[in-house]
Amino acid sequence: MKNQNILQRLALNEDLNFLLTNRIPRTAFTRFMGWFSRIRHPWVRDASMAVWRSFTDIDLSEARKTSFNSLHDCFVRELKPGARPLDAREHVLVSPCDAIVGACGRIGDDPGAQVFQAKGFPYPLTDLLGTDARGLATIDTLRGGSYVTLRLTSSMYHRLHAPTPLTLTHLTYHSGDTWNVNPIALKRIERLFCKNERAALHARLDDGTPLLLVPVAAILVASMRLRAVDVALNAQYRGPHQLLSNARYDKGEEMGWFEHGSTILVFTPPGFALANGVEAGHRIRMGEALLRR
Known part of the structure; x- marks a missing residue:
């Protein structure tokens, strides 16, 4: 000891x-x-x-x-059935993973749609998603909305679940670096999430509301597996970076997993707010309230 x-x-x-x-x-x-x-x-x-x-x-x-x-x-272990009860309220988006909440708040109205990776370290969504038609169209729907940074530590449960009933419509894979994404690095390396390997998961809720989830890889963990894609997304991946999907998920249904642990960024359009108690440093479990209409 x-x-x-x-x-x-x-x-x-x-x-x-x-x-x-x-x-x-x-x-x-x-x-x-x-x-x-x-x-x-x-x-x-x-x-x-x-x-x-x-x-x-x-x-x-x-x-x-x-x-x-x-x-x-x-x-990549699975959990026992019932280990993560879901908040079943229809107006609530639950956390897609076990995590520690990092930077969170309102997405900027500026052209780049600025958010923060840590205090004093902003980054624009144009850098995170790119400036192709798909990225810009998504950014247009998110300005003035809400975002939450969810950091998974190495000891946590590493699987990703749907925060609400949704359909995954498109996936954009961005190859990149493998910087550590812990709080120490986030305070020292500008636009870190925009530099690392990541996958932008574009989804729509049952009423057509857009939702964006961005799993970001890191050192030791530069590999993701998504059930909608039958290959590992990592540095060895040489397939298309734009992948269409029509995968439907119920609330809490597993969407994929990291090969270790890292970060998941959640973005919603205007009309959502952080759930009670969700703030930087808060520990949250998959299935607990994260955002609410």
Whole structure:
């Protein structure tokens, strides 16, 4: 326990954390960890999970399985049925994941539709989504709306769920870097979310209201799997970056997962507000109220 506390204190040291996670060959290290985490040898699995536990407060009591074939198998674990009750109120959009709320608030009315990744670090949605016809059309519907940044830590449940009944109409994959997306990096690297690998999930609610979800990858986790797409979206992906979809999801239905943990950005048009208690630093679980009409 003493050694674990020492390791956790080191991990929380901002300068050391930033140096270790962002001053190394990020892409090469991410590819290595993607391969290493899938090794199924019991010694490798057990040693890897022991190190992981030293740095995190991971709780596997809610996991559907009680044993795992590899470190990756644990990363993408499913939960027991009923582990995440849904707020069933029709006017409520629930959190699509377990997370810590980061920057949140109102989307700017300016041409770039400015939002914030951290205090004093704005970024325009034109940089996040691009300036092609699809990106600009989406931005036009979002100006003056609301946004929430949801940060998944490495120990959290890593699956993405529909925040309300919706239809996924279009997916735009943006290849990019693999900067760490923890609060330390967000205070130091401008427009970080616009630089990293990400997927813009364009959706519509049953009444036609647009909704945008943007999973952002990071170091060690530059890979996403979406049920509407039968390939992994990562640095090795060479397929089309514009993918049409007509996948329908009920509230709380699983849409995909990260290969580890990262960030999900949620954007709504005007007419939505943050649910009670949702503010920066708030811990939220999938299925709890995030936004309300």
